[in-house]
Amino acid sequence: MNDVLLSVRDLVVEFPKRDKVLTALDHINLEVRRGEILGMVGESGAGKSLTGAAIIGLLEPPGRIAHGEIVLDGQRIDNLPYGQMRRIRGRKIGMVFQDPLTSLNPILTIAEQLIETIRTHLPMNEKQARERAVELLEEVGIPAARRRLDDYPHHFSGGMRQRVVIALALAGEPDLIIADEPTTALDVSVQAQIIDVLKRLCRDRGASVILVTHDMGVIAEAADRVAVLYAGRVAEIGPVRQVVKDPSHPYTVGLMGSIPSVVHDIDRLTQIPGSMPRLDNIPQGCAFNPRCSQVHDRCYRDRPNLIAVESKPDNQVACWLFDERASS
């Protein structure tokens, strides 16, 4: 069996404006292996959520895929007609959104929402679907699932609602789940529970998860590999331990240094000067060049692509510092 479940190749997403075209995602390359959690981090506007939306085919017009391809399980899915894509959504790819309040219908019971979703994707009758709904709720850790089935979303707390949303995403038994900031709206204490649920799903069902978040803590804890996005490009991708403990790209180094530590006393946090460029104002060459401390001529001229790092297998960095030809 092929090890790679999803591969995104040279994905470009554009937003045409009246006078110009904004490139929101600029040649994104990444792969998701079976049963792994791929973390996607970056600041707001880096293109994390947009990558997720492009994969599941929910780009909001006028946004469009201008180039590249998305291949899921050997099938190209970026150019499918609406009807076929609808069948893939939910059945092959499940989605968990940030805000569990707005992703559930407030006037339908949990049972109605789950049963509808299950029966859309699987050939089951009402009764079987109801049983399946109980199983799903138990699987995501909702206590007394059978009794709570006929409750409305407002009966549940934030953390419990997010579990229901995950159960909904699982209803079609998808191979891939895209979780877009699933813990951001929740308390730290509840966060750990949700992360646990996601990790267990991967282990037990062999499902893959793309975990989109801006929280490095969540990534460090949940992800197997991580892609760091900056201004619509992948700045660094690699095993989570390497990226967190020994980051290569100057941006990742800055990002890791800017998180306050709970273990060590730090007098001053590392700060990356400035902020991420706006889409209509991305500098020439490497997009990070105005904020980079190790910038040199080439960074202003050419845009770096992902390069393998010699000392770290599995790690790829889009930075000219790691280009051997230049250094030799």
Next chain:
Amino acid sequence: MSSQPLLHVENLSREFDVSKPWLNRVIERLPEQHLRAVDNVSFDIPRGETFALVGESGSGKSTIAKLVVDLIRPTRGRILFDGKNLPETRGREFITLRRRVQMIFQDPFASLNPRWRVGDIISEPIYAFDLTSQLKTSVTRRVEELLETVGLAGRDRHKFPHEFSGGQRQRIAIARALSAMPDFLVCDEPTSALDVSVQAQILNLMRDLQEELGLTYLFISHDMSVVRHMADRIGVLYLGALVENAPAQELFRNPSHPYTRMLLDAIPDHEMTGRKRKPVKGEIPNPIDPPSGCTFHPRCEYANDRCKAEVPHLIATASDHYASCFAVEEGRLPKAEAIA
């Protein structure tokens, strides 16, 4: 420097009336319902220090912030700022006290008027508190100075808030707070709407300002790592009550209350030190109908019959370290694993 704390909060309580409308109560024969958002909280903040309040959503952090800046009035208890009880003062004294306590809000997208230019936003407190006579320079120059203090350019005063990013807006909010020449800032989750790299800039700025201007902070956050970085002293809130109050380092090294331990265990290990994160059990109960005795007992693994019946009070567990827990008091709590 006087030994008197700048802010002294004593037995502070605040209840909200969450009853149904009068007619419904009469027809449905329902009693009045009160929600105790803040329950008998006491703490001191010495001059020039940072006191942090932490807790989950619904623990009463923001209510305390609003009480301290006098946006709402306490049901019981006193808040003494520089020895004076703000709700009791009148006239000029009231205005002076109000000026000296300023607030920074969580969401810089909501806290700045989108129709005002940045210069007008920052100069408003100068006019509102009639500070023009105290200025050595013109108001325009003062606004430019303030913008430069928070790391923006003086000419930014002509712009509107929408022209700035989230981090820059939070800088504007800080400049606005500083323009009243306060000595005390209440910061209600000032960085939780920001990205980490921007959060670092704002936290560094706040520390620099504290050093330069001798500010005192009440810092409210749910992020334990931010709190550890910023605070001299930490108060842990649970369902409106202070359950632990200790110097920051001591709290992380030697957490007493089971709830504090739970919060610390739940911090994600972003440094990948190999520390095991324990998922938290249960959720914060409904404050309208809080559990009997110690409100934490349904989630506490050390709870016994006494915890279900009696309400614990803060007792000293070490010098300068207070916790309200019978298990701590009776010494039946095992020693915590220090994480730092």
